[in-house]
Amino acid sequence: MTLITRRSVLIAGTATAGAVLVPAVSATAAPTATKATKASGTRISVASGETYTVSATTRVSELSIADGGTIAAPDGSSLSLTVDGVETGQLLTATGGTATLIQAGTYRGDVVLTVSAANEVTYETLTFPFRQAVYVDGDGVVKDKSVLAAVLGGKLTDAYAKNVSITSTGECFDGVYVQDATYTLDRPAISLTGNGRCDFAGYGAAVVGDGSSTTLVVDGARIDNKGVVRTAVIANDGANVIVKDSVLRARNGVLPADYQATVETPYMESVPWMLGLDGNVRATNLIGKNSKATYLNSTVFSETWGALSVEGGSGLKLTAINSHFGNTGEYGYGTYAIGDATVRVLGSRLDVGSYATIIAGPAAVVHYGDSTRAAVSALNTELELGLSKAELASIPARNTVVTSGHFGYMFFGAGQLTLDGGTVINSDRATFLNKGQQTTISVDGSQGARLNPRDGIILQMIELDDPGPVPVNGKMMNIGVYTEPTGDPAKDASFDPTAVHATDGAATFNSIALKGDFYNGMRTGKNMVLTFAGASVEGVISATKAKHRVSSIDASTFYELGIVTNTAQAAVNNGAIVQLNSGSTWTVTGTSYLTRLALAADATVKASRGKKVTLTVDGTATAITPGQTYTGALTLTVA
Numbered sequence: 001m002t003l004i005t006r007r008s009v010l011i012a013g014t015a016t017a018g019a020v021l022v023p024a025v026s027a028t029a030a031p032t033a034t035k036a037t038k039a040s041g042t043r044i045s046v047a048s049g050e051t052y053t054v055s056a057t058t059r060v061s062e063l064s065i066a067d068g069g070t071i072a073a074p075d076g077s078s079l080s081l082t083v084d085g086v087e088t089g090q091l092l093t094a095t096g097g098t099a100t101l102i103q104a105g106t107y108r109g110d111v112v113l114t115v116s117a118a119n120e121v122t123y124e125t126l127t128f129p130f131r132q133a134v135y136v137d138g139d140g141v142v143k144d145k146s147v148l149a150a151v152l153g154g155k156l157t158d159a160y161a162k163n164v165s166i167t168s169t170g171e172c173f174d175g176v177y178v179q180d181a182t183y184t185l186d187r188p189a190i191s192l193t194g195n196g197r198c199d200f201a202g203y204g205a206a207v208v209g210d211g212s213s214t215t216l217v218v219d220g221a222r223i224d225n226k227g228v229v230r231t232a233v234i235a236n237d238g239a240n241v242i243v244k245d246s247v248l249r250a251r252n253g254v255l256p257a258d259y260q261a262t263v264e265t266p267y268m269e270s271v272p273w274m275l276g277l278d279g280n281v282r283a284t285n286l287i288g289k290n291s292k293a294t295y296l297n298s299t300v301f302s303e304t305w306g307a308l309s310v311e312g313g314s315g316l317k318l319t320a321i322n323s324h325f326g327n328t329g330e331y332g333y334g335t336y337a338i339g340d341a342t343v344r345v346l347g348s349r350l351d352v353g354s355y356a357t358i359i360a361g362p363a364a365v366v367h368y369g370d371s372t373r374a375a376v377s378a379l380n381t382e383l384e385l386g387l388s389k390a391e392l393a394s395i396p397a398r399n400t401v402v403t404s405g406h407f408g409y410m411f412f413g414a415g416q417l418t419l420d421g422g423t424v425i426n427s428d429r430a431t432f433l434n435k436g437q438q439t440t441i442s443v444d445g446s447q448g449a450r451l452n453p454r455d456g457i458i459l460q461m462i463e464l465d466d467p468g469p470v471p472v473n474g475k476m477m478n479i480g481v482y483t484e485p486t487g488d489p490a491k492d493a494s495f496d497p498t499a500v501h502a503t504d505g506a507a508t509f510n511s512i513a514l515k516g517d518f519y520n521g522m523r524t525g526k527n528m529v530l531t532f533a534g535a536s537v538e539g540v541i542s543a544t545k546a547k548h549r550v551s552s553i554d555a556s557t558f559y560e561l562g563i564v565t566n567t568a569q570a571a572v573n574n575g576a577i578v579q580l581n582s583g584s585t586w587t588v589t590g591t592s593y594l595t596r597l598a599l600a601a602d603a604t605v606k607a608s609r610g611k612k613v614t615l616t617v618d619g620t621a622t623a624i625t626p627g628q629t630y631t632g633a634l635t636l637t638v639a
Contacts, residue, residue, distance in 0.1 A: 044113075046071050054079055057114045057149075063107040071102055073115045080116065080131050080173065082149040084109045087133070090170035092197060095256040096267050098128045100172050112149035119145050119177065123201035126266045130203060132174035133166045138181045138213065147173075160184040168192045171227075172204045178239075180211035187220035195228040195253050199285050200265045200311060202234040212238030212290065215384070221246035227253035228269050228280045232300070237288035242385055246298045250283040252305075252329075261478035261555070263469045265312070271305045272478055274466040275412065276561035277331045277354055279304025286341075290315040294383055297395070300325040304332040304353060316341040319379060322371050322398055326351040330405060331559065333357065337364035337415060344379070347371025347398030354406040356425065361413025361437065370421030370447070372397050399423060399448070407562065408453070411437040411505075412466070419451075420444040426452045430460040433562050436522060437464075438503045445512025445535070456539070457566075458516035461505050461528050461574070462546045465553065465561050482553040482561070485523065489572050495525030497543075497575030497595040498631045504528070504577075509535045519566045520574040521546025527575035527595070534583040538608075541578055542592040543571035570633055571595050580605070588613045594634040601627040607638045614639070 042060045046052050048068035055074060063081070065071055073079035081089045081102050089107060090100045119130040135145035140158020148156075150173075154163030160183065166175045168191070175190040185207065196204020206223045209216035216239060223232040223246070232248040235241035255270060263272050270280040283302040286293045291313065300307050300323065307325040310318050318335060325348065326334050332353040337343045338360040345368045350356050357366050369375065376395055380387045387395075399422030402408065408431035409417060417432075417439070425431055431451045432441060441459075443449060451458055467480030500506075505520070506529040517539040520528035530541065546564040553560045568591055575595035580586060580603035587606055597615075599605065605624050607613040615622050618632045 044071075054113050054115055057112065059110070059112045061108065061111060063111050063113070065102065065104045067104045069104060071113070076118055077115050078118055078129055078131050080114045080147040080150070081107065081170070082112045082114065082147065083107050085150060085152045085167070087147065087150045087168040087173045088170050090173065092171050092195070095258050098126055098197065098203070100129075100170070114147045114149050116147055117144040121201050121203070123198060124266045126198070128198060128201050128203040130174055130177060131172070132177040134161060134176045136176070136178045136181045136183050140181075160186055161188060162186040163188070165189045166191075169194050171195045172197050174202065174204065174208060175206040177202075177208045178210065178214055178216045180213035182215045184217045184219065185221060188218070188222070190221070190223045192225045192230050193227060194230070196230040197269070198266060199229040199231045199234065199282065200268070200287060202231065202236060204229060205231040205234045207232065208234045208236065209239035209241040210236045214239035216241045217386070218243045218246055220244070221248070223248045225249070225281070226251040228255055230281055231283065231285055233284045233293070235286050235291045235293040238290045239288075240292045240384055242294050242296070243298050244296045248283050248298065248300045250281045250301075251303045252280050255280055263476050263478060267475070273555045273558035274468070274478065274480070274561070275358060276406075276410070276558055277305060277333070278558060279329065279332060282306040282309045284308050286310045286316050286318050288313045288316075292317045292319075292383055294319040294321070294379075294385060295323045295325070296321045296385070298323045301328050302332055303327065304329040306333045306336055307352075308335045310336050310338055310341045310343065312339065314339055317383065318342070319344045319383060320346070320348045321376060321379070322347040322395060324349045324351075327353040329353055334402070335366070336360065337366050338413070340364065343367070345400055346375055348400050350400070350402040350404075352402070352404045354404065355408070355410045356402045356404055357409050357417075359409060359411045359413060359415035359417060361411075361415045364413070364415035366415065367418045368400050368402070368423045369419070370397060370399050370423070371395065372421070402426060404428065407431075407433045408451070409433065410562065411435060411439050414438040416440040418442045419449055420447065422448040424450045424452065428454045429563070430455065430457040431516070432459045432507065434459065434461045434505045435464045435466070435562070436462065436524070436526060437505065439505045439507065441507035442510075443508070443512060444510045446510065449512060451514060451516070453516055456516050457519065458514060458539070459507060459518045459528070459530075460546070460564070461520045461522055461526070462562070462564055463521070463523055465548070467553075478555065480554075484548050484551045489523035492525050492573045495573050497527060497571045497573060498577070499527075500529050500577060501527060507531070508533070509537070511535060515539060517541070518576070519544040519546065519568070520571070520576050521564060521566060522574040523572075525573040527577055529577045531579040531581065532584040532586070533581040536585045536587070538587040538589060540568060540588070540590040540592050541576055541586070541594065542568040543574045543576045543595070544568050568593055570635070588636050588638055590638060592636045594636065596629070596631050597634055598629040599624075599626050605636070611638050613637070
């Protein structure tokens with residue numbers, strides 16, 4: 001095992017500073033960057049209009065760059081500046097660009113100019129010139145691609161880094177980049193302040209695991225980032241990233257004054273407001289094909305936007321076990337599920353601004369439950385976590401508790417959601433917000449799961465209120481405006497509101513006591529299909545007219561998205577179908593408009609004590625009889 005120390009990297013070589021500064025026009029071979037030139041007490045001064053190229057890593061006591069002066073590395077190399085072990089001075093040359101440049105100014109102290117081999121990463125249409133404190137591949141630490149002057153303390157070897165510290169105040173500098181390798185980061189302290197550029201590529205992240213041959217274990221880390229898309233941890237392109245006993249925090253930065261919000265992912269630096277969110281950094285991201293990210297006994301918080309994100313790709317698996325995560329600000333999500341991603345949250349605590357999970361489909365699978373011994377052991381095998389028997393035995397079984405300042409879960413696309421064990425969902429607004437999507441929701445309360453919406457709405461279905469991006473000069477920009485439709489919806493003669501369709505919003509509730517309302521406010525053809533088995537529900541279940549509080553919503557009022565008032569009324573294209581299976585009871589608390597009601601032989605529909613519920617079917621008073629099914633325009637009233 002190779003041991004790399006900061007002293008062996010920096011204090012080597014005897015050339016003078018003058019020997020490593022050449023005019024930019026010189027044809028200079030790319031340096032190895034394994035040694036720093038000793039130039040103690042020397043100074044480098046770059047005048048206005050001058051360009052100097054540094055041909056090998058250089059150490060001086062002072063660097064002065066006048067306005068209009070440029071200091072650079074040879075072609076095929078990159079240049080990084082550290083002062084007293086802190087990467088600094090580098091800023092993007094243009095909004096939406098990829099190149100960075102050391103800024104004019106005077107830098108004093110232990111000044112090291114590191115020339116490293118290029119690490120160019122292409123994402124879609126752009127190539128990002130990565131710079132990182134530590135670059136690791138299958139052979140270990142690649143000194144030629146690392147800025148080791150930014151690595152302080154601890155031990156750095158080809159197999160692990162222990163107790164190292166990495167600090168950056170420049171832009172787009174990464175902490176550790178692991179490419180197709182097995183590596184362990186043991187108790188690293190990483191602090192990156194200043195903007196990143198693209199968290200779909202990891203340009204400006206603290207830790208990146210990339211490649212299908214990568215297994216990266218991050219154990220006992222303390223990562224504290226502040227800046228636009230200055231992500232803490234990224235797993236990409238088949239990597240398996242395992243974060244244990246760590247604390248990760250990401251705080252918003254300041255967007256460039258000329259930044260224009262877009263959904264074009266190579267250029268995206270802020271969350272699309274159409275999700276009902278704001279912010280410009282998420283704590284983590286999981287991308288690519290077959291990548292895996294697992295957070296065990298860890299604390300992960302973003303200020304807004306998102307804590308544990310999944311973006312694009314396929315076959316992605318995101319897992320949180322016995323962790324605490326969410327948002328420190330008013331808006332944000334805990335997890336995101338897009339494509340065919342599998343998201344599992346076991347035994348964890350979520351404190352989120354807006355949603356526990358945004359489900360963006362089209363085939364996402366999300367599970368919230370308990371961290372039982374059996375469940376964690378199965379995940380240890382499936383996800384190749386490498387936990388020993390002793391480690392598995394030390395993990396306590398816990399339930400999951402969500403506390404949300406707005407909604408529980410938002411369906412922005414189709415998906416499957418399962419809540420079981422002792423999971424508790426506390427939310428200020430509806431537990432489930434379905435924006436016109438096909439859903440398969442399953443809630444099993446047999447082990448104590450509970451739903452506690454403060455506004456009394458368990459499930460709210462509405463039309464998708466995302467106005468969508470607008471094409472501007474070939475790019476999709478976030479400048480759309482949602483306008484509330486006026487008038488009543490027109491009846492779609494081809495849609496049957498009494499039938500169950502594969503594309504409906506479906507939810508099943510087993511062995512649970514529910515108190516709250518269920519509303520289908522769709523204008524176009526989609527039914528709300530509810531099945532109760534061994535469950536009790538107390539509330540209104542109805543088709544409804546749903547109306548936003550404001551007539552139009554744009555980026556300045558993003559927080560109004562999803563918030564509606566309900567007026568229960570007969571269904572048009574928004575059927576409400578209720579199946580009360582064996583042992584189920586519905587206590588009707590207000591007028592409810594259904595299109596189908598099916599009762600098991602021992603199911604009950606009733607009103608609260610001292611009141612009576614009556615049913616009309618197509619305007620005709622009809623007795624409610626167990627074992628019967630009623631179809632048509634059903635109205636249940638309470639008197």
